[in-house]
Amino acid sequence: MPLTLGLIGSGAIGTSLARPAVAAGLDVVLSNSRGPETLSELVDTLGSHARAATPAEAARASDLVVSVPPTAPGSPADRALPPPIRSPHVRHPMTDSTVRIDITDLPAAVRQFLTALGTRDTTALAGILTPQASVTDEGHTHTGIPSITEWMANAASEFTYTTTPVAAERTGTHRFTLTQHLEGDFPGGSVDLRYRFTLDGTLISSLVIAP
Incomplete structure (x- = not known):
């Protein structure tokens, strides 16, 4: 057998x-x-x-x-x-080794956050962020759910663009990076951005968005 x-x-x-x-x-x-x-x-x-x-x-x-x-x-x-x-x-x-993972195997909170970001659904944030979570985007850090809610509602609202997931990685047990390719009418027209998530348990405690 x-x-x-x-x-x-x-x-x-x-x-x-x-x-x-x-x-x-x-x-x-x-x-x-x-x-x-x-x-x-x-x-x-x-x-x-x-x-x-x-x-x-x-x-x-x-x-x-x-x-x-x-x-x-x-x-x-x-x-x-x-x-x-x-x-x-x-x-x-x-271990802090970084390994490539399937995009569909990103933690639920990360996938839910990305969906909320794409649809500007700020009502979803309370269930996927720690109370003092932070998001750093374009060099500015937004701390706490109210501040992140405001950021999400207005993020890149002056531009129209599409996002395509490219790759995902896991570092250790609580850090995850998603690379997305953006194309739109913003200056330059296209860019690859890395969304670096840190989790506290099942909730997101930090996100840094940068090339």
Whole structure:
């Protein structure tokens, strides 16, 4: 009976692990934060040795579990792991290495913030920012939700432009960078901007926007 590899996080890194595992004859259980149904296309590509599940189901069903990024202590997936796996060095990684991740695997708060920014939906900010969060844009720092709300309502309002996500990275466990390509009627016409997010738990504590 083949061993089963459970993957919690199925972006670029998880997929790069799944393909050789399937090729080697392992069964692979894929999961992410958005639900098994979002992985159907990847599962079809990998074949009969792959299936999708929730993170907790992937942890329970597998002989070996790999989490990218590591599971948060106390999360459903973490509680599903047997005690030998739920060791401190697994749950509290001490690394500041930067790795490329799939854009769809950015934290929920980051994705919600970007959606709110695109639609100027300032009502969403209270649920995704810490009370003293800061946003730095064009050299100016806006601190606190009221100040960020005002910034978001007026950000680049004099220009019309489109944004295209280009790449995403994770540094350590709480810093994420999204590079976006902007094209519009602003001076220069196009620019690549990096949105550097720092999280406190599940909430955004800092964002720096710069080339």
